[in-house]
Amino acid sequence: MAKNKAELLQGTLDMLILKALSLGELHGYGIIQRIRQLSDEMLNVEQGSLYPALYRIEQKGWVSARWDVHDTGREAKFYKLTRTGRKQLETEEASWDRLVLAIAKVRQAT
Amino acid sequence: MKWFNIIRDRLRALRQRETVISEIDREMRSHVELQVEANIRAGMSPREAREQAMRSFGNVNRAVDAAYDVKGGGLLETLLQDIRYGVRMLAKHKAFTAIAVITLALGIGANTAIFSVVNALLLRPLPYREADRIVMLWEVTPGGRHQNSASRANFRAWRSQTSSYQYIAAFSYQRYNLTGAGEPEELSVQFATPDLFKVLGVDPILGRTFLPEDDGDGKPLVAVLSYALWQRRFGGQPNIIGQPITLNGVKYTVIGVMPSNFQFHMNQRSGTGRPPDLWSILPMPLDGNERGRFLATVARLKDGITVEHAGAELRTIAARLSDEFPEFNKNFSAEVLPLREQFFGNVRRPLWLMLGAVGFVLLIACANVANLLLSLATTREKEIAVRAALGARRGRIVRQLLTESILLALFGSALGLFFAWLGIKALIAISPRDLVSLQSVGLNVTVLFWTLGVSLLTGIIFGLAPAFHISRLNLNDSLKEGGKSEAGHASGSRRLRNALVVSEIALAVVLLASAGLLIRSFIHLQQVDRGFQTDNILTMVVRLPESYREDPQVIGFFSQALEKVRQLPTVRSAGIVNFLPLYGGMGSSTGFKILGQPEPPPGEGPSCDVRVVDADYFPTMGIPLLRGRNFSRPELKEPRHVILINEALARTYFSGTEPLGQRLDVEMFDTPQPAEIIGVVGNVRYDSLIDESPPAVYFPHPDLTYSFMTLVIRTDGEPAAIAPAVQREIRSIDPNQPVSDVRTMNQVMSEWVSRSRFNTLLLGLFAAIATLLSAVGIFGVMNYSVALRTREIGLRLAVGAQPRQVLLLVLRQGLLLTIVGVVLGLVAAFALTRLLSGLLFGIGVVDTTTFTMISILLVIVSLLACYLPARRAMRIDPLRALRYE
Numbered sequence: 001m002a003k004n005k006a007e008l009l010q011g012t013l014d015m016l017i018l019k020a021l022s023l024g025e026l027h028g029y030g031i032i033q034r035i036r037q038l039s040d041e042m043l044n045v046e047q048g049s050l051y052p053a054l055y056r057i058e059q060k061g062w063v064s065a066r067w068d069v070h071d072t073g074r075e076a077k078f079y080k081l082t083r084t085g086r087k088q089l090e091t092e093e094a095s096w097d098r099l100v101l102a103i104a105k106v107r108q109a110t
Numbered sequence: 111m112k113w114f115n116i117i118r119d120r121l122r123a124l125r126q127r128e129t130v131i132s133e134i135d136r137e138m139r140s141h142v143e144l145q146v147e148a149n150i151r152a153g154m155s156p157r158e159a160r161e162q163a164m165r166s167f168g169n170v171n172r173a174v175d176a177a178y179d180v181k182g183g184g185l186l187e188t189l190l191q192d193i194r195y196g197v198r199m200l201a202k203h204k205a206f207t208a209i210a211v212i213t214l215a216l217g218i219g220a221n222t223a224i225f226s227v228v229n230a231l232l233l234r235p236l237p238y239r240e241a242d243r244i245v246m247l248w249e250v251t252p253g254g255r256h257q258n259s260a261s262r263a264n265f266r267a268w269r270s271q272t273s274s275y276q277y278i279a280a281f282s283y284q285r286y287n288l289t290g291a292g293e294p295e296e297l298s299v300q301f302a303t304p305d306l307f308k309v310l311g312v313d314p315i316l317g318r319t320f321l322p323e324d325d326g327d328g329k330p331l332v333a334v335l336s337y338a339l340w341q342r343r344f345g346g347q348p349n350i351i352g353q354p355i356t357l358n359g360v361k362y363t364v365i366g367v368m369p370s371n372f373q374f375h376m377n378q379r380s381g382t383g384r385p386p387d388l389w390s391i392l393p394m395p396l397d398g399n400e401r402g403r404f405l406a407t408v409a410r411l412k413d414g415i416t417v418e419h420a421g422a423e424l425r426t427i428a429a430r431l432s433d434e435f436p437e438f439n440k441n442f443s444a445e446v447l448p449l450r451e452q453f454f455g456n457v458r459r460p461l462w463l464m465l466g467a468v469g470f471v472l473l474i475a476c477a478n479v480a481n482l483l484l485s486l487a488t489t490r491e492k493e494i495a496v497r498a499a500l501g502a503r504r505g506r507i508v509r510q511l512l513t514e515s516i517l518l519a520l521f522g523s524a525l526g527l528f529f530a531w532l533g534i535k536a537l538i539a540i541s542p543r544d545l546v547s548l549q550s551v552g553l554n555v556t557v558l559f560w561t562l563g564v565s566l567l568t569g570i571i572f573g574l575a576p577a578f579h580i581s582r583l584n585l586n587d588s589l590k591e592g593g594k595s596e597a598g599h600a601s602g603s604r605r606l607r608n609a610l611v612v613s614e615i616a617l618a619v620v621l622l623a624s625a626g627l628l629i630r631s632f633i634h635l636q637q638v639d640r641g642f643q644t645d646n647i648l649t650m651v652v653r654l655p656e657s658y659r660e661d662p663q664v665i666g667f668f669s670q671a672l673e674k675v676r677q678l679p680t681v682r683s684a685g686i687v688n689f690l691p692l693y694g695g696m697g698s699s700t701g702f703k704i705l706g707q708p709e710p711p712p713g714e715g716p717s718c719d720v721r722v723v724d725a726d727y728f729p730t731m732g733i734p735l736l737r738g739r740n741f742s743r744p745e746l747k748e749p750r751h752v753i754l755i756n757e758a759l760a761r762t763y764f765s766g767t768e769p770l771g772q773r774l775d776v777e778m779f780d781t782p783q784p785a786e787i788i789g790v791v792g793n794v795r796y797d798s799l800i801d802e803s804p805p806a807v808y809f810p811h812p813d814l815t816y817s818f819m820t821l822v823i824r825t826d827g828e829p830a831a832i833a834p835a836v837q838r839e840i841r842s843i844d845p846n847q848p849v850s851d852v853r854t855m856n857q858v859m860s861e862w863v864s865r866s867r868f869n870t871l872l873l874g875l876f877a878a879i880a881t882l883l884s885a886v887g888i889f890g891v892m893n894y895s896v897a898l899r900t901r902e903i904g905l906r907l908a909v910g911a912q913p914r915q916v917l918l919l920v921l922r923q924g925l926l927l928t929i930v931g932v933v934l935g936l937v938a939a940f941a942l943t944r945l946l947s948g949l950l951f952g953i954g955v956v957d958t959t960t961f962t963m964i965s966i967l968l969v970i971v972s973l974l975a976c977y978l979p980a981r982r983a984m985r986i987d988p989l990r991a992l993r994y995e
Contacts, residue, residue: 027140027141027144028137028141029140029141029144029145029148030144033148047138047141047166047167051134051137051138051177052177052179052180055177055180056180058115059115059116059119059180060115061115070144072147074140074143074144074147075140076137076140076141076144077136077137077140
């Protein structure tokens with residue numbers, strides 16, 4: 001489970017994106033919005049960070065993409081969670097929980 | 111799944127870069143539009159909405175780049191980009207590219223050519239099964255002469271007493287006359303014990319090789335043909351097996367033919383060592399000559415036995431034989447030599463030296479090209495600065511520049527391969543015969559890989575320093591107007607450049623020193639007092655077959671031949687001898703006793719070379735008669751027990767006493783046969799030009815009637831011209847008698863020095879190329895320096911300096927560089943020329959004259975190279991220089 005800092009950050013972003021998509025198909029802009037929403041405006045993902053992460057996730061096969069027309073008539077590329085992606089999300093969430101637990105224990109020591 | 115996606119994306123990106131970028135772009139724009147809409151919904155005006163959206167999106171292009179990094183072509187694509195860019199760059203600076211490519215081609219091509227020789231002779235496996243298990247066995251004489259042939263008795267002892275070998279075989283060479291359909295032809299025949307082909311492990315392409323049953327009294331005589339003989343003489347007919355052939359009048363049956371690439375041949379230094387045309391069984395009757403030493407022995411080691419172990423075992427056996435049979439083997443030892451060592455041991459050192467030398471040439475070429483790159487850099491400053499400003503990291507720029515260097519190197523090596531191909535042809539043409547006869551030298555896969563490796567290495571070597579240097583440029587300065595700023599990067603660059611030139615010159619000095627030493631050595635070799643003349647003398651060998659059984663027949667043939675030859679026009683004199691000086695074979699050293707002196711203990715008696723001549727041999731070869739008289743006519747018709755000795759023998763064994771009239775018993779005969787010394791002749795360099803002449807005894811032909819003798823004929827004018835006439839005369843006596851080894855004495859000499867000449871030519875060529883390249887290097891550096899300092903020089907001229915002073919300034923600068931280089935080079939030469947010690951003759955490895963001369967030469971060359979730039983500096987128009995910013 002040991003990861004270095006960059007991987008940790010990356011993994012976290014991946015998890016957020018997967019979580020956002022678990023609630024339904026979204027385009028890039030929508031993913032950013034939903035993460036903001038879910039976190040009560042506390043997490044604001046930059047476009048410059050989002051898309052590379054999104055493409056990486058797509059390469060790994062956790063999401064699939066297609067062009068479609070948005071309700072307002074604009075076209076956008078929509079991303080959907082795949083079954084592998086759903087499983088990956090569970091794994092990521094479990095390992096995140098473990099990490100939080102471990103850190104909490106350390107913090108409790110006086 | 112993941113890898114598949116990644117590779118799919120990368121490949122797609124390579125093919126459709128535009129598509130991938132545009133798709134990313136499309137997605138980014140859609141994102142922005144969505145943001146704009148959201149902004150408008152939140153109440154902003156359309157313009158505000160768009161501004162905010164753009165601002166919050168940040169740099170679109172950077173985002174696209176970051177996204178593309180994930181989806182894009184990755185490393186491969188940047189590499190392709192670099193390559194395309196590099197090719198464009200090289201095409202733009204044509205002059206630079208041309209000079210650089212040619213320089214590299216010279217360096218790489220020379221390396222490839224030499225390496226292909228090294229590969230063929232020293233690295234490639236020999237054409238026998240598990241050739242590293244094959245060894246040669248030799249005797250070592252008490253006098254320390256190595257690789258001495260063995261006697262039959264000793265070979266039998268080795269065969270029965272050693273346990274290190276799977277198979278062991280002995281062989282020797284003879285020349286036999288092939289008669290029958292077609293011209294009589296003299297063949298080189300290798301006679302061997304039946305196990306020879308088992309030792310070598312090569313199968314015939316037709317028929318079979320020897321079996322133990324083929325050996326023995328009364329067994330039919332068998333012959334195995336070489337491929338070349340089979341094709342040449344028998345038209346390659348497939349039914350040759352079982353056919354009879356006639357050698358020296360005796361019938362042999364052909365039992366097999368060897369493959370076309372099969373060769374097994376002990377090289378002798380002169381041309382008399384011809385590769386065998388034919389193999390037959392070596393007769394070893396027990397009542398034959400058991401003591402004469404004329405056998406070569408080859409064996410295959412058993413698995414697990416080392417050469418050292420076999421050598422120790424053989425030495426032990428030799429010591430035992432020395433004790434058991436002291437009158438014959440006393441103090442003789444033995445040695446075991448791996449086969450490759452036997453074939454190429456004496457060329458290994460020179461070849462590696464050549465490879466080193468040619469490596470130096472390549473380094474010099476690299477230094478030149480590096481300098482060229484540095485000079486080019488200033489022209490490209492702006493371009494590189496722009497790339498850096500646009501965000502290219504330093505590592506990326508270095509990678510780009512290195513790619514260009516490697517491209518240059520690859521182009522250089524392509525042209526270099528062509529040079530190498532030419533060079534190899536030339537090498538084969540001028541090389542000594544024994545060097546290339548065994549393996550074919552050419553551009554093969556190993557050599558090509560080597561070339562590729564060398565080019566990549568070269569590209570990195572000459573590209574690295576300039577690349578790092580250039581990428582470190584203070585780019586802000588270059589982006590401003592007046593980019594050719596001298597302060598800042600120019601001084602760093604100048605140091606690097608000067609360092610490169612100084613090292614070039616040092617390397618050139620080492621090469622020149624080596625070449626100079628070899629040249630002087632070669633000249634010394636030519637000037638040695640040989641003891642005989644070489645101009646206008648024709649030689650040829652006549653070997654009479656066994657049908658000439660009786661001595662009077664042999665003597666009669668040769669005296670008749672000499673009579674006829676002497677009648678030919680332009681012939682001044684003609685004689686015979688058993689072996690020519692410098693004929694290259696092994697000496698036949700035999701013991702002798704001086705009658706009237708106490709007998710020395712066995713193994714310590716005097717020994718001498720034995721030669722057989724007629725009286726006219728000495729005047730024909732220009733060998734002086736020092737004391738006494740030559741052989742008389744009666745002494746040339748019948749044995750009269752007289753001999754001539756040479757000065758070395760007189761000096762060694764008769765110093766202080768009178769040799770004339772004394773009697774010697776030379777141990778060549780079954781019964782003692784003392785002969786009277788009637789004269790003393792001059793010394794002749796026999797084994798080699800380098801070694802002193804050994805003591806020698808000359809028998810008149812009737813006393814020791816060899817049936818093979820060498821005719822020597824002195825002519826007025828061109829000796830080779832009468833060769834056909836001589837052959838006709840010989841055939842008029844016996845129509846079936848061929849002659850062989852027709853050469854002039856000058857050719858014999860030339861072949862003897864051919865190895866030395868080859869080394870000298872080659873090293874001289876490298877030194878010349880190195881000097882030329884260094885001159886170009888100095889020229890380039892000084893030229894560039896003058897160009898850089900145009901303003902400063904213009905200033906000097908403007909305030910009153912004489913043009914001549916400017917000229918001297920430039921020359922002084924160049925001279926300084928040269929002198930530093932020469933000094934460094936001399937230091938290196940002192941250290942390195944000791945590697946040449948085996949190749950030199952009559953001259954030490956550190957020869958003051960040579961070193962001084964080449965230093966002066968190099969200084970002159972570089973002054974010449976500086977001359978043009980210096981003149982250019984002199985001609986600078988101060989007004990224009992100052993105005994030109």
